[in-house]
Amino acid sequence: MLRMSRAGLADRWTLFVGALLSVTLGVALVQSSLLLLISAATSSLEDGDAAVAMLGIMLGGATFLAGFIISSTFAFTVDQRRRDLALLRLVGGSRSQVRRLLLGEALLLGLGGAALGVPAGLVVMDVQEWLMHRFEFVPEGFTGQWRMWILGVSVGTGLLLAIAGVLVAAHRAARVRPLEALRETGPAARVMTAGRWIAGLLFFGGALALMIVAPHGGPAGGQAMAMNVAMPAAVAVVAFAPLLVPLLARLMPFGGGVLGSLARANVRDARRRSASVAAPLIVLVALVVGNTGAGTTFTTSGIAEVARSTRADLVVQGRVPAGFTDGTVSTELSLPGEITTGQGEDQETEAISVLVVDPAAYSAVHTTPVAVRGKAVVAGPGGDVPTSGTVHVRLPQGDLGELPVVGAVPATMSGGANLLLPPGLVPEAQLASASAVSYVALKPGADPAAVRTALARFGPVTSVGDWLKSDAAARNDINQKVLLMVLGLGALYALIGVVNAIVIGAATRRREFAEARVTGLTRGQVVRAALLEAYAVTGAGLLLGALAAASALIAAVATTSAVTGTATLDLPWTLIGVTALVALTVTGLTSLITSWSATRRAPVTLLAARE
Structure with a gap:
């Protein structure tokens, strides 16, 4: 059967290029992230925890995307060959032989993807290293270290991703009766299998559970759960895509005339193809828009919450003497x-x-209010410390010993200090190196301009609103960089998945295009009809991706309401517009190129061919 698998790959290589590319990039991403993660974990970086955490997230995201894109691509590839597999069954092939044929193809593609993925992974690692240096996750001189055992991991990853991606599709293809596959009736025509229903409902339940629990998780737990809702929601929507994509795509404006009717009919009839093209788009929009929107929502909510809880008018980045007479001053020293x-x-x-x-x-x-004096501490707005009992506190230049926790400041959405200490507890020598911020509440009748001028000699002076925005930006700087790195590479991989699906679909539509041309359509009309179809499916994919992203946004809004008492929503409209524009551009150009290539030969030649 391995010989037949090799012959099948050679005979229909256009169908398998996308699958090979998916495996190659999946291996490259996993290999690169794993090598950098181990290099960061075993090095003596000063702030290695941030780099390790970021690379851990990237490794998990790369593994998820690789598994998802590869399984979708293989499923679509097998589906496009159901007539060939039915003919194989009719000439005597058994179900087990069909399975072995498909698994043999997956084995060869896995080995080929691993062979190409290893050198590609070195290129990806260079890109990731550049990004890590650019975003200051690692110091100059840090490089990912090559390890020989990664060859075994990469080969195993390629084989595992390819074989796992084809298993379900092979099982389904072997179970379908050959005559039903040829006539496209019965189970062969059914797009919503039991496995899709089960997977869709399970992931929908997981997303719903996170949405319900997030508001009860507090600032940190709620944010973490809301940022993870988009992933299971996207998988759930993709599972139901064969039902939803054609329904939404038919509602898109196709325009009148023959071409619009033809594109609408293709969307209605080719549900598997439409769902396969839309699936990576759904994941792309869900992760990019959902996670980024939830992040900006939490940032905006945190700024508003702190603004409501602050009575100060001005903020000075420095120490203001206690004798300042034009207002009440709270100088806060951070260590x-x-x-x-x-x-x-x-x-x-x-x-x-x-x-x-x-x-x-x-x-x-x-x-x-804060009531703390003597040898005692108070849990701060950053959380993560006990609100009662005792804690052992150590500072860079001294050990303060066991101290009782006598109170707590409610945890805030924007975080902050984990522990508040009275000034007499820390020696003045240690406070000399502390970062100082002074909040100033003006006295009634004070001239704000004059006060700002007087305060300027102690440090830069800003309004509370401007200070909160800059402080929030600094606090979220690392999170934004992590999101950019993880979602940037993930978005690129998802877009490649979209291109793969369109290329695979066009490779099997040569005869369909030829039939349309012999009925009177010109080559240009066929290409325009394919373009209309691609835009309709892209629009449906964007809408369904937005539906999945909305789950993360709903969880974020509910969490901000529960934590701060005010529901907040802040959408990244620029990013949403850019994502939609890039998706439409990529699918449009890919459709034009592939359909033009598929209609290159004369239609009579294609219709007369036996293949």
């Missing part, structure tokens, strides 16, 4: 720290941010 909680096997140590504040001044410029 890195470390706390240890628990005893024995339950003991845990983690890095935190410490804020040294004057309780009376802090309470005067913030709506949340």
